Every structure is written in structure tokens, then in C-alpha cells.
Amino acid sequence: MTSIYNQTKNSVKKILSNLNLINPFDSIFSEIEFETLSYCNRKCHYCPNIDYERLGEEASFFMKEEVFNTLINQLKDLNFKGQISPHLYGEPLSDPRIVNWVDKIKINLPKSKVKIVTNADYLNKKMYKDLIEAGVDIFYISKHSKKFKKHFIELIDDLTKEELSNNFIFNDFYTDFKSEEQSLLNNRGGDIELKEKALISKTPPVNCSYVTYPVINTYGDIILCCQDFQNKYVCGNIMERHLEDIWFDDKNITLRKKIFKSRFDLQICKDCVM
Numbered sequence: 001m002t003s004i005y006n007q008t009k010n011s012v013k014k015i016l017s018n019l020n021l022i023n024p025f026d027s028i029f030s031e032i033e034f035e036t037l038s039y040c041n042r043k044c045h046y047c048p049n050i051d052y053e054r055l056g057e058e059a060s061f062f063m064k065e066e067v068f069n070t071l072i073n074q075l076k077d078l079n080f081k082g083q084i085s086p087h088l089y090g091e092p093l094s095d096p097r098i099v100n101w102v103d104k105i106k107i108n109l110p111k112s113k114v115k116i117v118t119n120a121d122y123l124n125k126k127m128y129k130d131l132i133e134a135g136v137d138i139f140y141i142s143k144h145s146k147k148f149k150k151h152f153i154e155l156i157d158d159l160t161k162e163e164l165s166n167n168f169i170f171n172d173f174y175t176d177f178k179s180e181e182q183s184l185l186n187n188r189g190g191d192i193e194l195k196e197k198a199l200i201s202k203t204p205p206v207n208c209s210y211v212t213y214p215v216i217n218t219y220g221d222i223i224l225c226c227q228d229f230q231n232k233y234v235c236g237n238i239m240e241r242h243l244e245d246i247w248f249d250d251k252n253i254t255l256r257k258k259i260f261k262s263r264f265d266l267q268i269c270k271d272c273v274m
């Protein structure tokens with residue numbers, strides 16, 4: 001059950017955001033996510049990838065180079081210095097262009113921070129070295145099976161304690177999925193069923209942080225948030241309008257502000273628990 005402390009904290013957050021005392025939409029977003037490809041080599045039970053082939057046709061698996069270049073140029077226009085995460089529901093390290101694209105991000109946006117979220121299935125010593133040299137700042141490693149692959153274990157065994165603590169954050173979804181509380185998991189906007197006990201402690205998001213930054217699919221569409229696996233809510237396409245125009249478009253920002261204040265009109269938000 002949600003604790004009294006959490007209930008009070010959420011009430012205070014709601015009041016402050018409704019008074020506009022917490023408002024992350026006043027200035028430009030501080031992070032951005034985009035998928036370089038929609039393919040993932042795994043099909044985890046707690047991921048919508050298990051039921052749907054994301055974006056269908058093979059041609060949509062990869063973001064086209066021109067979409068990537070447009071995105072980087074638009075971020076350059078904004079003098080973007082925040083966090084860039086090239087992932088969504090695809091496995092970024094299965095994209096053969098990833099090292100080259102991280103390199104391009106860092107050349108064009110040297111003050112940005114690159115975060116790689118990966119299942120580590122493709123992360124070996126060479127790829128790690130190449131990605132660090134290209135400018136990756138942090139790896140978020142998601143564990144989705146009992147053991148990591150041999151080449152990844154060899155890589156982490158080789159690293160110093162300092163490298164390991166500076167460059168890696170681990171999340172063990174494999175263990176979390178089996179636990180009753182499932183504290184790391186959420187229901188992906190209603191696409192995933194959680195255990196009964198887990199649902200008791202989870203609530204609809206208050207001051208939803210996922211709605212405060214752009215998430216871009218392989219086509220260049222800005223979608224509602226990273227929970228929108230099926231791309232049901234598209235706000236615009238960066239090949240047609242500048243990212244900044246789409247982001248600050250009245251309709252888009254009004255919707256996002258409402259969600260941030262826990263006023264949910266869209267079904268995906270009504271179904272969402274964290």
C-alpha cells in the first residue's frame with residue numbers, strides 16, 4: 001500500500017505543480033531519447049516487445065541517417081548540453097552504426113552527455129573501448145537473465161573498481177520481475193500486467209518526469225513518452241518541423257503540463273502506474 005509519507009509527498013507535489021511552482025516546461029528540455037533502431041534481440045516477459053514487432057516492416061527498424069543528421073543539427077541550433085540517450089525499445093548496441101553515431105553526437109554537441117541503456121548482450125571489451133573513446137559518459141546495464149554473457153563478464157572483470165563505479169549503473173530486472181514487489185518495473189502505460197502485490201504499491205505518476213523530454217522514434221516522430229511503445233500519440237515529426245517548434249507548440253506543451261499536474265486525458269496515462 002502507498003505509505004502515508006508518499007501520499008503526502010505526492011499531494012504536495014500536485015499542489016506545487018498546480019501553482020506553477022514546479023514547472024519543467026519553462027525552459028528547454030534537459031534530456032532527449034531517440035531510437036537508432038527498433039529491433040531488440042530479446043523478448044522479455046515484462047516488455048511490450050514480447051507481444052508486438054515494434055514498427056512492423058523491416059524498413060522501419062533503422063533510423064535513416066538523414067533523420068539522425070537532422071536531429072543533431074536541430075539540437076545544435078538549441079545549443080543542447082543535456083543528456084542524450086540513443087535507445088527506446090530497440091537494443092542500441094545491435095546497431096552497427098552506434099560507435100560512429102556517438103562520435104558524431106560528441107563532435108557536434110561536445111557538452112552533451114551520452115547515456116547508453118543496454119542489455120549488454122553485445123558489450124565486449126572492444127565495443128566498450130570504442131564507445132568510451134567515442135564519448136559515452138555512462139552505461140545503464142539492464143540484467144534480463146540469470147547470468148550475463150561471457151564476454152560481458154570478462155569485460156567487467158577487467159575493469160578497475162573506479163571504472164566500474166564511474167561508468168556503470170546496473171538494474172537487475174530479471175530478479176525484480178520474479179519478486180512480488182516488482183519495484184523496478186512499471187506497466188508500460190497499460191501494455192504490461194504486473195503482479196497484484198506490486199500494483200498495490202504503485203500509483204499513477206505525479207509530476208511525471210517521462211513527459212518532460214522528447215522521445216523520438218526511428219521515423220523522426222516525437223511521441224508522447226517512452227511508455228508509448230505503440231506510438232499511439234505522435235506530436236510531430238522533426239523532418240517536417242523543427243524539434244523546438246514541435247516541443248513548444250501550444251497543443252503539445254499544454255498536454256504535457258496537464259499530465260505533469262496529474263490531469264490525465266489520454267488513455268495511456270489513465271492506465272499508467274509507476
Ligand code: SF4
Nearest residue numbers: 040042043044047049
Ligand atoms: S526489456 Fe529491454 S532487452 Fe528486454 S525485450 Fe524490452 S527492450 Fe529488449
Ligand code: SF4
Nearest residue numbers: 208210211225269272
Ligand atoms: S503518465 Fe502518461 S506521459 Fe507519463 S509515463 Fe505514463 S503514459 Fe507516459
